[in-house]
Amino acid sequence: MIENLPFYLSLVIAIVLLIMLANKIKVAYPVVLVIAGLLMSFIPELPVLHIDPEIIFYIFLPPLLYEAAWSISWKELWRWRRIISSFAFVVVFLTALSVAFFANYFIPGFSLALGFLLGGIVSPPDAVSANAILKFVKVPKSMSSILEGESLLNDASSLIIVQFALLAVGTGQFIWYDAATNFGWMLIGGVGIGLLVGYIFMKAHKYLPTDTNMDIILTLVAPFMMYIAAEEVHSSGVLAVVSGGLLLSNKRHSFLSSSSRLRGINVWQSLVFLLNGLVFLLIGLDLPEITSGLEGVSISVAIGYGLLVTAVLILVRILAAYGAILVTLVMRNFIQVAQYENPGYKTPLIMGWSGMRGVVSLAAALLIPVSINGHPFPQRNLILFITFIVILTTLLLQGLTLPYLIKKMKIKSFITYLPDEEANQHIRTGLAKHTIQHLNEHYSTQFQQNKVLQQIAVKWDENMTSDADLEIPNDIKFIYLELLNEQRQWLLAKNKEDQNFDEDIIRKHLYKIDLEEEKLRFF
Structure with a gap:
């Protein structure tokens, strides 16, 4: 051997x-x-x-x-x-x-x-x-x-x-x-x-x-x-x-x-x-x-x-x-x-x-x-x-x-999903609305007073198109982590309930959230 x-x-x-x-x-x-x-x-x-x-x-x-x-x-x-x-x-x-x-x-x-x-x-x-x-x-x-x-x-x-x-x-x-x-x-x-x-x-x-x-x-x-x-x-x-x-x-x-x-x-x-x-x-x-x-x-x-x-x-x-x-x-x-x-x-x-x-x-x-x-x-x-x-x-x-x-x-599919671009846009918009709604419902006071949370809301309100990293203080990190978990749960529920979305698209967005959470641990 x-x-x-x-x-x-x-x-x-x-x-x-x-x-x-x-x-x-x-x-x-x-x-x-x-x-x-x-x-x-x-x-x-x-x-x-x-x-x-x-x-x-x-x-x-x-x-x-x-x-x-x-x-x-x-x-x-x-x-x-x-x-x-x-x-x-x-x-x-x-x-x-x-x-x-x-x-x-x-x-x-x-x-x-x-x-x-x-x-x-x-x-x-x-x-x-x-x-x-x-x-x-x-x-x-x-x-x-x-x-x-x-x-x-x-x-x-x-x-x-x-x-x-x-x-x-x-x-x-x-x-x-x-x-x-x-x-x-x-x-x-x-x-x-x-x-x-x-x-x-x-x-x-x-x-x-x-x-x-x-x-x-x-x-x-x-x-x-x-x-x-x-x-x-x-x-x-x-x-x-x-x-x-x-x-x-x-x-x-x-x-x-x-x-x-x-x-x-x-x-x-x-x-x-x-x-x-x-x-x-x-x-x-x-x-x-x-x-x-x-x-x-x-x-x-x-x-x-x-x-x-x-x-x-x-x-x-x-x-x-x-x-x-x-x-x-x-x-x-x-x-x-x-x-x-x-x-x-x-x-x-x-x-x-x-x-x-x-x-x-x-x-x-x-x-x-x-x-x-x-x-x-x-x-x-x-x-x-x-x-x-x-x-x-x-x-x-x-x-x-x-x-x-x-x-x-040139085979056609049995099932027609939403086109990738349309599906991605729908998911980004849904995540933005869900995130801002969660902030308003659970952290309304901090949301009104803290500029970092407001910047986070702006980031999601722009449908996740901004790649700029935010400097997040330690006292706000736990809120941001909770927001990421809320988004994860929303995606998982979306995948389970809505048959119009290819699961591969959902998994890509889940992967992005994992990356965001991992990045938060080091910065």
Whole structure:
């Protein structure tokens, strides 16, 4: 381990340089990193890397899921809950089932159980790939929210399928009522444990005498505790991290100080940047290990199987996207749904094409034991190789063409928010009125007598357009801090009650208030 430390450090530097290159040539960095990893794997005398699936699931996955849960808009997640749930659970199951029948029919030696195992492994699209690609093109908020929400949940559903398929292969039978009971426990137990652990951490932040450094450390520990606690009782660690992360994200302003929120953002952005870079580079670097175990079938034939499975995945996802829209259009006649108009053929096509696979699929394939019941696990190496081909093909084919497709289609949003400029002006005006009203109601005497408070009122009355810093005496600072907190509460209530505002706009104004509060502590 120590002798390879310079190599690992050089990988980190390579990741930074490669992402710089990806930004320069405007290509999603997962694509560049996987290609670079493939090329590096052919370098002679390079240390052979072994991806331990437990490292992926216990070290990489919890913080990546937790950060995604903190970043996503709860408002958008709830608005699109039906279509997100259908993609994250129903579509994943249908995809796994389709791959199972295809593999059983076309790939020699594949039983339905093995095909279902392969389907569960390759069914979940990768969130990081889609998000990295969407950075280079403008897509409607509705679409990006659905893709982000789906990616938070589909890993859990696919890993549940993998566990049941492994059990079926090992025992040679599938007892549906046992599977249904276990499935229910994994869902309910995962969500419940995540909420419980999240609640405990929230109270720890709120009532223990923590400072900014301690708060950040607790946020770093939280996702691992959620994941491990859920896995120890055989429920879903993924759902535990997602549910706990959503709880803490939604309540962050009630238990974290402005300093902890501001500094925590920087820490988490750097950590996730490094973890994402490592997982995609490792995919390419793992090629020698994957090909070395391929026996009994030629590489060309195995590549062909991988390409055919990829085609099945793409086709099923596109058909499922159109099916989901069709079901929504029918069901809106009976229940209230978020979508009110026909999105046409473009949106489902883009949704279907946004199905790049990533490191979770590779780690799930590596979870397959080498032997079972004293015999080699059937088709293990071929499943691993097909998974690698699926990841590589979807990243290169869909990852490189998705930006062009999005630009060509010019999709319109399902939901029309206020334009950013109009929304910002509305928020600034509302904050100004609310602040001055609060001053008049609670500090009328000081407001009439103190020039600093009058200057503050003028600043807000000008709709926050003045960036001039005010010299605020210590005896007035507590009033100003209360005003900032009032503005924060007004924004949070506005976001909850008014559906015309994109939550990203609200978060930008909350961030500005945190900056103002932090600045007040130093001046």
